[in-house]
Amino acid sequence: MIGWILLGVVVLGLLWMVIVYNGLVSLRNEVQNAWKQIDVQLKRRHDLIPNLVSTVKGAMAFEQDTLEKVISARAKAVAATGPRDKAESENMLTQALGKLFAVVENYPQLKSNQNILQLQEELTSTENRIGFARQFYNDLVASYRIKQEVFPNNIIVNLVGGFGKEEYFEAEQADRAVPKADLSLR
Amino acid sequence: MPLTFIEIEEEKSRRIWLFFLILLLIYFIALAALTAAAAQFLALPYDALLKPRHIALLGVASLIAASIHFCFSALDTVRFVRDNLGALEPDPADGVHKRLINVLQEIQIVTGNKKKINGVVIPTLAMNALAAVDLRGNATIAITEGLLSRLTRPQLEAVVAHEAHHILSGDCLETTVAASLFGLPAAAVQKLSSAAIREVRLSPALLLTWILLKLGQILNLFISREREYRADAGAVRMTRNPLALAEVLDLLSRNWRGTGFIENGMGMLCIVNTTAAARDESEGWWADLMSTHPPIRTRIAVLLKMAHSDVSALAAMTKSNAGVEAAKSSAPVFYALDPKHQWQGPYRLSELSVLPWISPLTWISDGKQAVERAWKTPQIDQAVFTNRLEQEEKRPSDFSCPSCRQPLLDTSYEQTQVYQCHFCGGTLVENVKIPRIMVRGENPSTDRIRSLSRAVIKENQSRRAGPSSKDVRGETAPLRSCPKCKNPMMRTFYSLAYRVEIDRCSFCGLTWFDSDELEMLQCMIANKMASDPFAGTSGP
Numbered sequence: 231m232i233g234w235i236l237l238g239v240v241v242l243g244l245l246w247m248v249i250v251y252n253g254l255v256s257l258r259n260e261v262q263n264a265w266k267q268i269d270v271q272l273k274r275r276h277d278l279i280p281n282l283v284s285t286v287k288g289a290m291a292f293e294q295d296t297l298e299k300v301i302s303a304r305a306k307a308v309a310a311t312g313p314r315d316k317a318e319s320e321n322m323l324t325q326a327l328g329k330l331f332a333v334v335e336n337y338p339q340l341k342s343n344q345n346i347l348q349l350q351e352e353l354t355s356t357e358n359r360i361g362f363a364r365q366f367y368n369d370l371v372a373s374y375r376i377k378q379e380v381f382p383n384n385i386i387v388n389l390v391g392g393f394g395k396e397e398y399f400e401a402e403q404a405d406r407a408v409p410k411a412d413l414s415l416r
Numbered sequence: 417m418p419l420t421f422i423e424i425e426e427e428k429s430r431r432i433w434l435f436f437l438i439l440l441l442i443y444f445i446a447l448a449a450l451t452a453a454a455a456q457f458l459a460l461p462y463d464a465l466l467k468p469r470h471i472a473l474l475g476v477a478s479l480i481a482a483s484i485h486f487c488f489s490a491l492d493t494v495r496f497v498r499d500n501l502g503a504l505e506p507d508p509a510d511g512v513h514k515r516l517i518n519v520l521q522e523i524q525i526v527t528g529n530k531k532k533i534n535g536v537v538i539p540t541l542a543m544n545a546l547a548a549v550d551l552r553g554n555a556t557i558a559i560t561e562g563l564l565s566r567l568t569r570p571q572l573e574a575v576v577a578h579e580a581h582h583i584l585s586g587d588c589l590e591t592t593v594a595a596s597l598f599g600l601p602a603a604a605v606q607k608l609s610s611a612a613i614r615e616v617r618l619s620p621a622l623l624l625t626w627i628l629l630k631l632g633q634i635l636n637l638f639i640s641r642e643r644e645y646r647a648d649a650g651a652v653r654m655t656r657n658p659l660a661l662a663e664v665l666d667l668l669s670r671n672w673r674g675t676g677f678i679e680n681g682m683g684m685l686c687i688v689n690t691t692a693a694a695r696d697e698s699e700g701w702w703a704d705l706m707s708t709h710p711p712i713r714t715r716i717a718v719l720l721k722m723a724h725s726d727v728s729a730l731a732a733m734t735k736s737n738a739g740v741e742a743a744k745s746s747a748p749v750f751y752a753l754d755p756k757h758q759w760q761g762p763y764r765l766s767e768l769s770v771l772p773w774i775s776p777l778t779w780i781s782d783g784k785q786a787v788e789r790a791w792k793t794p795q796i797d798q799a800v801f802t803n804r805l806e807q808e809e810k811r812p813s814d815f816s817c818p819s820c821r822q823p824l825l826d827t828s829y830e831q832t833q834v835y836q837c838h839f840c841g842g843t844l845v846e847n848v849k850i851p852r853i854m855v856r857g858e859n860p861s862t863d864r865i866r867s868l869s870r871a872v873i874k875e876n877q878s879r880r881a882g883p884s885s886k887d888v889r890g891e892t893a894p895l896r897s898c899p900k901c902k903n904p905m906m907r908t909f910y911s912l913a914y915r916v917e918i919d920r921c922s923f924c925g926l927t928w929f930d931s932d933e934l935e936m937l938q939c940m941i942a943n944k945m946a947s948d949p950f951a952g953t954s955g956p
Contacts (some may be wrong), residue, residue, distance in 0.1 A: 267525065351511070354569070355518035362526035362654075 250386050254393055257374045261396050264367040265313070268399065271359045272307070272320065278356060279304045279327075282349050286330070289340050293333050300326045313397040320360070327353065364399045371396045431590045435635060436486055439597055442631065443478035443485075489596040493550035496596070497685070500603050501678065503536035503558050512565055513537060515572065520557065523576045526654045527584055535576075537561055541875045542674030543667065546685040547579035549589045550596075557583070560674065567664065570757040574651050574661035578687060581650030587643040591684050591708075594639055598632035599681025606679050632681055633706070639684055641710040648715055649722075658722040659779055659787065660757055665719070669712045670819070670896070670930075672917055677875075684708040723779070723787040748795065753779040769800040775839050776801055776820035791821040805838060815844055815899035818919070818928055824899065829934075830856040835899070841931030844899055847920075850927060853934070854941050861939035868932065869939045876915045900924045914940050 283297055303323040310319040331350065334340050374396060378387050387393050448465075451474065455465055489496075497503075506513035520535045534556045543563040549555045557579040559572075567575065582588040605625045652658045665688065674690045683690045689709045696703075697711045751761035755773050762783070768774060776791035790796050801822050805812055812823035817837035824835035824844055830853045835844040845853065861869075896905050898921035905919040905928060916937055919928040929937075939945070 264528070267529070271525070347511070348514075351515060351518065355515075355522060358518075358522045358573070359525050362522050365656075366526055366528050 247386055250383050251390060254374075254377060254383070254387070257370070257377060258393060258396075261367070261370045261374050264363070264370050265396075268360065268363040268367055271356060271363050272316070275323075275353070275356045275360065276304055276308050278349065278352055279323075282330075282346075282353070285343070285345050285349060286334065286340060289337055296326075296330050296333050300330050313399050317399050324357070368398050371398055431638060432593050434638060435590075435593055435597060436482065438634065438638075439486060440478055440482040442634075443482045444474060447474050447478050447481075485597070489600060490551050490593045492552065493592050493596045493600065494548050494552075494554040494556050496600055496604075497546075497548045497592075497682065498536055498556065498558070500600070500607060500682070501538045501558065503538045506535055506537050515569065516559065516564060516576075519569070519572050519576050523573065523580045523654065526577070527580060530584060531555055533557055533580060533583060535559070537564060538678075540674060540677050541672070541871055542677050542690075543671045544674045544678060544690060545575050545579055545687045546678075546682065547582045547588045548592045548685055549583055550592060551589075555583045555588075562671075563668075566667065568660075568755070568757065570655070570657050570660040571664050571667075573655045574657060575664055575687065577651035577654040578647045578661065581647040581654070582643070585643075585646065585650065587640075587646070588685075591639055591643075594635040595632070595682060595684055597635065598628045599679075599684065602628035602632060602681040603679030606681075629680055636684065636708050637705055639708045641704055641707060644687075644710050644715065645718065648719060652719065652722055657757060658719040659753060662716045662719040662723070665712050665716050688712060720787050724781070748782060750793075750796065751781045751783060752790075765795060765799045768796060769803060774800060776817075776822055777840070797821075801839070808838060817842060818896040818899055818905070829853065830858055832856075843929045843931075843934050845927050845929065845934070847925040847927055854938055857938065857942050859935075859938075861935055861942070865932065865935045865939050866943075869936045869943075869945055872916060872936065873940065873945050896928065898924055898926060899928070900926060910937055916940075 279300065283301060287297065300323070303319070303326040307316070307319040307323045310316045334346065340346055377383055378393055378395075451470075452462075452465060454460075455462060506516050508514055508517060516535055516537065520533060524531075524533060532555065534554070536556055536558045538558050538560045540560050541562040542560050543566065545557065545559045545563055547555070547557050557576060559575065563575070564572070579588075582591075602625050605621050605628065608621065648661060651661055655661075668688045673686070673688055678686065678690045680690065689696050689707075696707050696709050697713070699711065699714070749762035749764055750768060751759050752763060752768065752771065752774060754760050759781075763771070774790065776789065776797075778790045779787050780790045780793055780796060781787045782793075791801065801820075805823060805825070808825060810825040810827055813826045813835050815824045815835050816822060817824055817840060819842065820837055820839045822837065822839055824837055827834055827836040827843075829836070829843070832849050832852050834849070834853075836842070896907075896919050897903065898905050901921065901924050903921065903923055905921045907917060907919055909915040910918050914937055916933055918930075918933060920926070921928075
């Protein structure tokens with residue numbers, strides 16, 4: 231009798247381990263998939279930039295510096311690997327693009343250019359997509375980490391191994407800082 | 417956003433079964449009544465009707481009828497809704513439509529590409545959006561051209577996210593099935609009858625529509641109002657921008673939401689009900705039971721509360737990061753939402769007053785209290801808007817604008833005295849003076865006004881006033897208060913021939929025209945652009 235009970239407990243325990251393990255595996259795959267989605271969007275952005283640069287190049291002869299910064303930031307972003315590295319280089323690219331569009335504001339013929347308007351819409355959309363993909367990825371990473379760390383799942387994680395701590399894709403620092411308005415009347 | 421919806425899925429299929437059972441019951445009762453009538457007509461004995469065999473036969477017959485009805489209506493609903501509204505695929509070559517396509521894809525990303533959602537555009541000036549899903553698994557979000565063109569990007573994101581949440585949470589399927597059983601057939605009959613019958617006041621089609629709509633209201637009992645709150649919250653969770661959605665709701669509450677164009681039977685699918693019924697705007701168990709949408713004011717209030725935590729986080733960060741200077745001085749500081757939907761600040765009052773984009777309707781927060789429109793904060797009202805008005809040459813009157821709450825300026829228009837809002841451009845006119853203004857044409861209308869008027873006329877011609885429009889005139893929701901007596905104003909059409917929506921106070925004899933409305937009416941009347949008052953009306 232006692233033997234049967236023990237056997238039952240062991241079987242139940244094994245069953246529970248299988249369920250937790252499978253849950254962790256599927257979550258790990260979802261996290262990886264979400265990361266791929268960010269990659270897709272980042273690639274989309276990288277592909278748009280050469281178009282943008284060639285459109286504005288002619289009219290912005292005096293702003294070579296700004297343009298070069300965008301180009302080099304793009305090159306760095308394309309080469310980056312891993313969440314942390316990518317986040318950093320993408321943030322630099324965002325800043326460079328932000329400066330470019332601020333400069334475009336000074337050129338009336340560029341501001342009303344249909345091509346630029348379309349590109350701006352595409353870039354805005356891509357930026358939003360990156361933001362949303364990041365949000366989705368971070369949410370998944372959070373639940374993955376929670377699932378790994380809660381008791382008693384952490385026992386299985388330590389026992390089996392193979393579940394790394396996925397990194398968050400950090401938001402850009404400039405996004406978070408509060409813009410300071412300069413309103414001194416000149 | 418990971419979504420685990422197992423419970424909701426179960427709940428959803430239970431409700432769809434419930435709808436089926438109700439349908440079955442309705443068929444059973446209808447068939448029983450028919451056989452009883454037939455028995456009466458043929459002078460057969462009633463006892464035969466109560467035999468178990470007869471009842472079983474009735475049961476089988478109604479089961480077959482209900483199954484056929486259910487399959488026909490719930491299987492291909494999305495296509496039906498699209499055909500009924502004349503909705504079109506967005507045109508990628510069109511800038512505004514392209515934005516919708518992009519936003520749809522963005523929202524799919526934030527939901528983890530769980531479901532393929534199509535977007536369509538309804539070609540009407542009305543402002544509304546709806547979502548529909550059918551048993552085949554097609555999902556679509558439809559937005560009217562009028563709403564699409566008036567929304568900023570963040571606002572459009574909020575609307576699409578709201579509808580996407582309906583679709584993903586499964587409550588949309590339940591609503592679509594409920595609407596498809598009676599509401600959509602009613603809509604189809606309404607459309608057919610308004611195309612075929614012009615001046616006949618009573619027709620079998622109208623009776624059928626009425627019966628179908630009443631049957632549809634039985635199903636309304638099972639559609640929870642809560643789902644709209646949940647979808648609002650879900651949209652905020654996706655876009656992290658409660659204010660954009662609050663702004664959209666506010667905009668929708670003050671505009672034509674498609675009564676007559678989007679048939680009544682489809683009201684429950686929309687983001688706000690198509691008719692501005694007083695029942696929707698009231699609370700209590702009766703309203704909860706009968707209404708499919710919660711009060712817009714409550715929805716906005718809930719969203720504003722969410723925005724509050726948004727700003728207080730920003731305020732806390734400012735203090736820790738850069739705002740040491742602002743924290744030191746004791747002068748009050750404010751955060752303001754700029755037209756691009758970014759919180760800006762902290763500003764002191766003097767700084768606020770020189771912002772070019774600030775208006776009485778700008779969202780303001782001091783970082784502690786809830787977010788409010790700028791006119792609601794007395795200090796800002798005094799320092800910014802009263803100052804601006806003082807710089808105007810025109811004299812402020814005793815009346816205040818119903819949306820901006822600022823004193824209206826005593827202005828001369830077409831050589832007669834009217835009161836105009838410096839900020840939103842709306843005009844208050846005494847009823848006796850309206851005919852004078854309408855016949856005078858000293859200010860020639862611009863191209864924009866002319867094309868707007870043409871669009872409104874075209875819309876009116878295709879608009880069908882079903883039995884619903886009577887309810888609208890009867891119990892409009894009190895959304896604007898009279899600038900003089902503060903009583904709620906009536907929202908009506910200027911006249912049957914010139915169907916521009918205006919707000920009228922019947923106590924004071926005053927009429928409020930939103931910006932452009934007065935000019936549009938003048939243009940229509942001067943150019944005899946009236947729509948035929950009988951065109952398309954089939955209401956009793």
